[in-house]
Amino acid sequence: MAEEIISGVVGDYQLEVAAYTSGADPTSWTIVRGMTEFTPPKVEKNLEDDSSFDSDGWGSQIATGLGWSAEGTVKIPRASLTPDPGQEILRAAGNGLAEDGLVHVRITNRTTPTEGQVGVADASFTKNGGPRTDITTAAFTLSGRGALEDVTIP
Secondary structure, eight states, X not given: OOOOOOOOOGGGEEEEEEEOOXXXXXXXXXXXXXXXXXXXXXXXXXXXXXXXGGGTTOOOEXXXXXXXXXXXXXXXXXTTSOOOHHXXXXXXXHTOOGGGGXXXXXXXXXXXXXXXXXXXXXXXXXXXXXXXXXXXXXXXXXXXXXXXXXXXXX
């Protein structure tokens, strides 16, 4: 008899960020609080056509590059409350160009907190609109800059 699969939950993910430091790993991480949605990193392949006239009409593609991205939504604290430090790192990078738009990213799963992924990403951070009764939220996208690496977290 096959073992029953018990699914994890998206809420198990934890996103930590650090302001970008060129050529240096961050010495501390800040948790992004208030996440209500998260799409874990997805690796995308850049595929190029490598078929030829010799392929009897069949097409052929090969990966020539890899990229990754992650995205999510956060609740924004009311104007009279203290902003979340992790959200502030994303917001500041979302308004920056070149290196000022980058952040260090660490993604872990609360069920396996010693395993995670780290990388550098260009961040976008956009406040969402909606009806007057909606909670204030913002959407963020992390577009990878280089590899997303598996790491062991102490």
